Amino acid sequence: MFQPKGVYTALVTPYTKNNEINEEVLRELTDFLIEKGVSGLVPVGTTGEFVYLSEEERKRVMDIVVDEANGRVPVIAGTGASSTLGALRLIKYAEDAGADAVLVVTPYYLRAADKGNFQHFYELANSTDLPIILYNIPQCTGGFLSREVVEDLAEIENIVGIKDSSGNLPYLMELLEKVGDRISILVGYDEVVLAALASGAKGMILASANVIPDRWVKLYEAVARGDLETARSIQISIQKLVRIFCRHGGNVAVKEALKMMGFDVGKSRRPLVKGGVLSPEVREEIRLELEKLGIVQPKPSVVETPSKPLQERFQDLNIEAETIAREKFKVGEGSAGQGVTFVHIDLLAGPKNGPIGEAWLRGLINAAPGYEAVSVVVEPNLMVKPITLEMPAVEVKNLRQSSILFGPIQVAIGKAVLDAVENNIIPKELTETYALITKVSVNPEASDRRILYINAYRATTDAIKQAFGGCNQ
Amino acid sequence: MKMAWLKGVMPALVTPFNNNFEIDEAALRNLIDFVIDKGVTAIIPCGTTGEFTNMSIEERKKVIEIAVNQAKGRVKVIAGTGDAGTDTAIELTKYAEKIGADAALIVSPFYLKPTDKEIFEHYKKIAESTNLPILLYNIPQVTGVEIPWWVVEGLTDFENIVGIKDSSGNMPYMMALFEKVYGKISIICGHDEIATAALAAGADGLILASANVIPDIWVQIYNLMLEGKREEAFAIQRKIQTLVRIITRRGGALPVKAALNMMGINVGKVRRPLMKGGILPYEDEELMRIHLEALGKIPKRRVTFEIKPEKVIESETYVISETPTKINDFSLRVGEGFASPSMAEIAHIDLALGVKNGPVGRIFQETLKNPKPGHEPMIVKFDGEEVKPYTLLVPTVRIRTAQQAKFVYEYAMKGVAKAVIDSVKLGILPSEAVDHLVMIAHVFVHPTASNPKRVEINNYKAMRYAIRKAIEGRPRLNELLERKESARHPFKYTP
Numbered sequence: 001m002f003q004p005k006g007v008y009t010a011l012v013t014p015y016t017k018n019n020e021i022n023e024e025v026l027r028e029l030t031d032f033l034i035e036k037g038v039s040g041l042v043p044v045g046t047t048g049e050f051v052y053l054s055e056e057e058r059k060r061v062m063d064i065v066v067d068e069a070n071g072r073v074p075v076i077a078g079t080g081a082s083s084t085l086g087a088l089r090l091i092k093y094a095e096d097a098g099a100d101a102v103l104v105v106t107p108y109y110l111r112a113a114d115k116g117n118f119q120h121f122y123e124l125a126n127s128t129d130l131p132i133i134l135y136n137i138p139q140c141t142g143g144f145l146s147r148e149v150v151e152d153l154a155e156i157e158n159i160v161g162i163k164d165s166s167g168n169l170p171y172l173m174e175l176l177e178k179v180g181d182r183i184s185i186l187v188g189y190d191e192v193v194l195a196a197l198a199s200g201a202k203g204m205i206l207a208s209a210n211v212i213p214d215r216w217v218k219l220y221e222a223v224a225r226g227d228l229e230t231a232r233s234i235q236i237s238i239q240k241l242v243r244i245f246c247r248h249g250g251n252v253a254v255k256e257a258l259k260m261m262g263f264d265v266g267k268s269r270r271p272l273v274k275g276g277v278l279s280p281e282v283r284e285e286i287r288l289e290l291e292k293l294g295i296v297q298p299k300p301s302v303v304e305t306p307s308k309p310l311q312e313r314f315q316d317l318n319i320e321a322e323t324i325a326r327e328k329f330k331v332g333e334g335s336a337g338q339g340v341t342f343v344h345i346d347l348l349a350g351p352k353n354g355p356i357g358e359a360w361l362r363g364l365i366n367a368a369p370g371y372e373a374v375s376v377v378v379e380p381n382l383m384v385k386p387i388t389l390e391m392p393a394v395e396v397k398n399l400r401q402s403s404i405l406f407g408p409i410q411v412a413i414g415k416a417v418l419d420a421v422e423n424n425i426i427p428k429e430l431t432e433t434y435a436l437i438t439k440v441s442v443n444p445e446a447s448d449r450r451i452l453y454i455n456a457y458r459a460t461t462d463a464i465k466q467a468f469g470g471c472n473q
Numbered sequence: 474m475k476m477a478w479l480k481g482v483m484p485a486l487v488t489p490f491n492n493n494f495e496i497d498e499a500a501l502r503n504l505i506d507f508v509i510d511k512g513v514t515a516i517i518p519c520g521t522t523g524e525f526t527n528m529s530i531e532e533r534k535k536v537i538e539i540a541v542n543q544a545k546g547r548v549k550v551i552a553g554t555g556d557a558g559t560d561t562a563i564e565l566t567k568y569a570e571k572i573g574a575d576a577a578l579i580v581s582p583f584y585l586k587p588t589d590k591e592i593f594e595h596y597k598k599i600a601e602s603t604n605l606p607i608l609l610y611n612i613p614q615v616t617g618v619e620i621p622w623w624v625v626e627g628l629t630d631f632e633n634i635v636g637i638k639d640s641s642g643n644m645p646y647m648m649a650l651f652e653k654v655y656g657k658i659s660i661i662c663g664h665d666e667i668a669t670a671a672l673a674a675g676a677d678g679l680i681l682a683s684a685n686v687i688p689d690i691w692v693q694i695y696n697l698m699l700e701g702k703r704e705e706a707f708a709i710q711r712k713i714q715t716l717v718r719i720i721t722r723r724g725g726a727l728p729v730k731a732a733l734n735m736m737g738i739n740v741g742k743v744r745r746p747l748m749k750g751g752i753l754p755y756e757d758e759e760l761m762r763i764h765l766e767a768l769g770k771i772p773k774r775r776v777t778f779e780i781k782p783e784k785v786i787e788s789e790t791y792v793i794s795e796t797p798t799k800i801n802d803f804s805l806r807v808g809e810g811f812a813s814p815s816m817a818e819i820a821h822i823d824l825a826l827g828v829k830n831g832p833v834g835r836i837f838q839e840t841l842k843n844p845k846p847g848h849e850p851m852i853v854k855f856d857g858e859e860v861k862p863y864t865l866l867v868p869t870v871r872i873r874t875a876q877q878a879k880f881v882y883e884y885a886m887k888g889v890a891k892a893v894i895d896s897v898k899l900g901i902l903p904s905e906a907v908d909h910l911v912m913i914a915h916v917f918v919h920p921t922a923s924n925p926k927r928v929e930i931n932n933y934k935a936m937r938y939a940i941r942k943a944i945e946g947r948p949r950l951n952e953l954l955e956r957k958e959s960a961r962h963p964f965k966y967t968p
Contacts, residue, residue: 244968275817275921282968353804357832361805361825365840365867365913369847372869375823375915378953378960380811381755383942385950387807399920407964418957421950431950435805449967 002101002131004161004184005202006039007216008076009209010047012255013061015266021057023064025264029210030068032263036213038073039203041065042103045078046140046165047207047251052269055086059093066098076205080105080135084120091128101131103163103205108141118149125156132158137165137188147174154179163188163205167246169195176200190242194235197223207250208242211257212293241289249278257286260296284400288447303394303443305335305344313346313439316368317359324348329356332469334462337455341448343409344393344441345456347463352387352435360435363391370395374406376438378414386426386434388417393441401444408449412456413438420464427468438463475635476606478549479576479659480677481514482691484684485522485553487729488536489740496532497741498539504685505543507738511688514678516540517578519553521612521640522682522725527744530561534568541573551680555580555610559595563602570605578608578638578680583616593624600631607633612640612663622649629657638663638680642721644670651675665717669710672698683720686732687713687768716764724752731758735793736770750956756812759938766791766899776800780909781828788903796945803910804831808943810935818924820885820931821869821917824939826862829911837865837911847871851882853914855890862902862910864893869917880918884925888932889914896940914939 011033014025030041043065044050044058053061062077069075077099079090087104094102107120125132134153136145144166153159162179164172165188172192175185180200187196190208197204197220209216215238222231245253252272258265267274274283291298306313310333311321324331329350337343350356363373376388390410396402417436420426426434438460446452486508489500505516518540519525519533528536537552544550552574554565559582566577581587582595600607609628613619619641628634637654639647640663650660655675662671665683672679672695684691690713697706720728726743731753733740749758765771771791778786779801790796803826810822827833840850848871853864866889868881893912896902902910914936922928942948948956 240967248968279816280921285968353802353831357805358835361832361836361913362839364823364825364915365836365848365850365865366843366845367848369845369871372848372871374869375807375809377809377962378957379750379962380821381750381809382948382953382956382960383807383809385953387805403964407962407966411960411962411965415957415960418953422954422957428950432946433802447967449965453965 001158001160002074003202004040004076004101004133004186007203007209007213007220008040008042008186008205009033009038009213010042010045010205010207011065012210012251012258012265013044013048013053014264015269017266019266019269021060022264022266025266026061026064027068029258029263029265030065033210033213034069034072037217038209038213040074040076040100041069042076042078042205045103045205046105046137047210047254048078049251049269050078050080055089058090059097062094062097062099074100076101076103076133078103078105082107082109084123087120087124088127091124091130095128095130099130101133101160102128103133103135105135105137106141106143106145111141111143114146114149117145118152121153121159122156125153125158129158131160133160133186134162135165135188136162139166144171147171147178150175151178154182160184161186161202165189167192172196172201173199189246191239191246194219194223194231197231198228207254208238208245210254211261212238212241212295215293238293241286241293244282244286244289248282252276252278253282253286256283257290260287260290280399281403284398285447288400288445291445298445301444303342303344303441306346306393306441310346314348314359314437317362317437319348319355319359323355327355330467332463332466334459334466336458336462337451340443340446341451341455342443343452343455343459345413345459345463346393346439347460347467348437349386349434349467351433353433356435356437360387360389360437363389363437367391370397372396374410376410376414376417378411378418384414384417385421385431386417386436388413388436388438391437391439393439394444397444404446404449404452405440405442408453409440409442409456412453413440413460416457416460416464420461420468425464425468475657476576476659478514479636479661481679482512482684482688482695483515483517483551483661483678483680484508484513484688485517485520485680485682486540487685487726487733487740488519488523488528490744491741494742494744496536500740501536501539502543504733504738504740505540508685508688509544509547512692513548513684513688515549515551515575516544517551517553517680520578520680521553521580521615522685522729523553524726524744525553525555530565533565537569537574538572549575551576551578551608553578553580557582557584559598562595563599566599566603566605566607570603574605576606576608576635577603578610580610580612581616581618581620583618586618589621589624592618592620593627596628596634597631600628600633604633606635608636608638608659608661609634610638610640610663611646614641619646622646622653625650626653629654635659636661636677640664642667647671647674647676665721666714669694669698669706672706673703682725682729683713683717685729686720686736687716687770690768713768716761716768719753719757719761723754723757727753728757728761732761732765735762735765737772737794748959756934756938759941760934762793763937774798778903778906780906784909786903786905788900788905790900790903795947795949800944803828805833806943806946808939808941810937810939810942812931812934812938815924815927817919817921818927818931819917819919820888820928820935822889822932822935822939823915824936824943825913826910826940826943828909833913834911837863837913840865840867840913847873851886853886853890853893855887855894860890860893861897861907862893862912864889864912864914866914866916869915870920873920877918877920880922880925880928881916884928885916885918885932888929889916889936892933892936892940896937901941901944
């Protein structure tokens with residue numbers, strides 16, 4: 001009997017522009033994954049949007065994948081349904097279509113108790129000679145497949161494994177303890193794969209194995225030869241990417257990643273839409289992670305200290321160098337970090353009832369497109385004093401970039417200003433009458449929020465000290 | 474029913490603390506007088522709203538004693554004497570009995586979650602140790618465990634177990650209580666959001682956090698229900714629903730104290746780790762203020778607006794302790810407003826307010842003359858008519874689609890316009906000043922917004938908050954310095 005082990009991909013189902021199954025791309029993806037060395041393919045699972053496919057469509061996807069795989073790797077067809085009869089029909093079909101095994105999700109929506117769940121799998125197992133893999137995914141089904149039921153089902157000849165996508169390690173350990181010697185335990189939650197394999201899981205069925213099949217194969221092999229050090233470094237290198245897949249959009253996120261890699265897999269079906277479970281900001285984070293992993297090519301960009309003299313860097317706000325000198329406005333600049341996390345800050349400060357107030361508002365309201373500014377807060381509803389403007393000095397092209405600029409960078413500027421007030425570098429009596437303007441240069445590709453926060457804080461603090469240095473004397 | 478008096482409206486008192494987080498006895502006595510004047514039938518010191526878990530045993534005894542002393546027999550005192558461990562609960566209950574409390578409210582044991590048997594034994598031991606009447610207290614949101622109805626049923630056989638307070642808000646649970654123990658013990662509703670519904674279903678009374686704030690309204694609802702005027706009672710419940718939803722779901726003591734402080738009834742701070750901006754979002758505090766004003770609970774005071782040296786306006790307006798008595802420097806005042814829910818529909822407004830011949834007036838004109846593509850300004854109108862002060866709406870996010878434009882210039886605009894009109898109507902912006910002032914609202918609408926109604930409402934709220942904060946200069950510097958370390962910006966962290 002087939003004993004699943006290794007790396008299996010829970011295939012996405014590609015669609016055409018008309019939202020029909022895209023056979024060509026499905027075949028292309030199948031080939032790609034087999035070349036990358038996966039142990040098998042799982043069409044029409046959760047990642048394959050089986051709940052949005054008609055029975056006919058599900059059968060067709062199975063046919064295509066079985067045909068394209070052509071015996072090179074086993075195909076485990078997703079044949080789950082909320083009813084036993086529905087699952088039965090699909091299993092029969094999978095058998096005729098030539099699938100090597102089936103993956104059957106726990107009944108969902110109207111939730112059966114242990115008795116009903118047992119009977120469901122029991123009847124399915126008796127109806128077919130195909131090997132069956134049980135499937136626990138409480139995030140979607142609303143309940144766990146209880147360990148006691150799994151224990152009893154493991155006695156049945158053609159129940160050969162269980163995929164656990166709960167990510168719940170105590171549950172997985174319970175499975176390993178109770179049935180690990182009889183059936184294959186497969187992990188289905190990308191974030192805990194290493195922990196599961198190290199504990200004795202036989203393999204994995206993963207959504208992210210569409211995108212990074214080779215990393216999973218390497219990780220699997222490393223664990224198999226006892227090289228946990230290597231396995232650990234692989235898992236950590238992909239952790240952020242797979243966390244996004246697991247928690248910020250599942251299928252939608254995986255499809256976005258595949259599109260960035262050049263697979264025209266189309267959209268997910270309604271009601272899943274971009275900007276729903278997957279926000280545009282997080283979508284951009286996916287691209288950066290793929291760049292870091294060398295899966296897509298980054299666009300090079302360099303950010304340097306502005307070359308003009310500091311006093312001339314506020315002309316776009318109608319503040320000329322001579323005005324700064326004449327009115328004794330305060331200016332300062334600061335930089336910190338290197339490479340992609342380099343941050344540079346220019347700072348201008350003065351009384352808000354004159355040209356500085358006007359420039360402050362001009363920067364906020366009349367910014368050039370791509371240079372939209374904010375009034376600095378350390379968190380929403382905690383706007384700092386003196387009022388401080390954060391203006392990007394490098395064009396902002398997407399929402400992820402704004403979430404960096406107006407996230408960690410903004411907070412760092414705000415914190416630096418408040419700390420300067422607390423430490424009397426900015427005199428307290430100026431907090432109601434002054435306005436501060438900062439111009440921030442950050443590399444558009446920068447993504448390490450922690451380092452960016454630290455660098456922006458240092459750069460701002462230095463700029464403030466330079467600008468207000470005279471006040472203490 | 475074993476206790477005839479155990480009914481009506483009973484506030485779960487907050488414990489006032491001073492700036493050093495010590496018990497503020499004078500404030501506690503003042504609060505007790507306030508609620509007694511409004512017609513409550515009993516007071517509950519040291520309940521959940523009283524922050525009992527964040528007080529020492531000595532402090533709890535002291536607060537119970539003050540409550541008994543200040544009530545002076547005018548109303549009953551039900552002391553909160555619950556504890557995670559049985560021995561401490563017994564000690565406190567006996568103490569309450571000794572100093573003359575009329576009953577004890579005892580929460581089911583928490584933290585290490587006991588089973589049915591242990592809950593039963595806990596109450597049994599306490600009941601056997603005292604003659605004081607005891608109310609059971611079910612509040613699974615904080616204890617983590619529901620007292621099963623069959624445990625309640627069994628405990629009713631004890632002579633001195635006389636009632637249960639159910640704060641779960643779980644109607645099916647409460648219906649099971651009615652089925653099993655109705656008439657044997659008093660069934661008291663402890664969840665403000667369903668109070669009128671619970672009374673309609675047969676509850677004997679109410680022990681509520683919000684009865685610190687609006688005891689009179691709850692007494693009115695209770696009496697209407699007694700008279701069978703259900704429609705009227707439910708109409709009032711609907712009017713207070715937002716306020717009590719915030720109180721119930723945003724930390725109990727925290728919003729109750731914030732509300733009382735805004736009403737001029739000083740009850741000080743809550744103890745750490747509870748903090749404003751944490752479990753009680755800042756925006757909800759602002760929203761409570763709007764609702765308290767609508768209910769007539771916020772006092773008015775004279776405020777001087779020195780628009781220009783030659784233009785000074787005296788205005789009678791709703792104030793809190795942070796509201797300055799004199800506001801000058803109308804060159805550039807900035808206020809921030811943030812309103813949710815729903816990430817896609819959040820509203821965030823940076824508002825600039827100032828005189829026409831200052832920075833705000835000049836940038837107002839400049840922006841109209843030289844609009845930036847994608848950020849085209851629009852003068853705020855309501856029903857085709859410009860609102861006053863003249864207000865310019867400028868989109869924060871570049872407009873790229875027709876749908877986005879509709880959300881900003883139509884739905885958000887409508888909310889912003891209504892907020893300006895209401896702010897003037899309520900005297901937050903004095904009507905005499907509107908011809909001298911202009912405003913620029915920098916309005917953020919997320920490109921993925923999809924629910925027009927929510928965008929309008931959130932922008933209404935955000936604009937109301939922004940106007941008020943610009944006028945009052947909030948947050949104040951001391952607040953900022955106090956909160957800067959714990960500030961947590963949602964975008965600071967990686968996905």
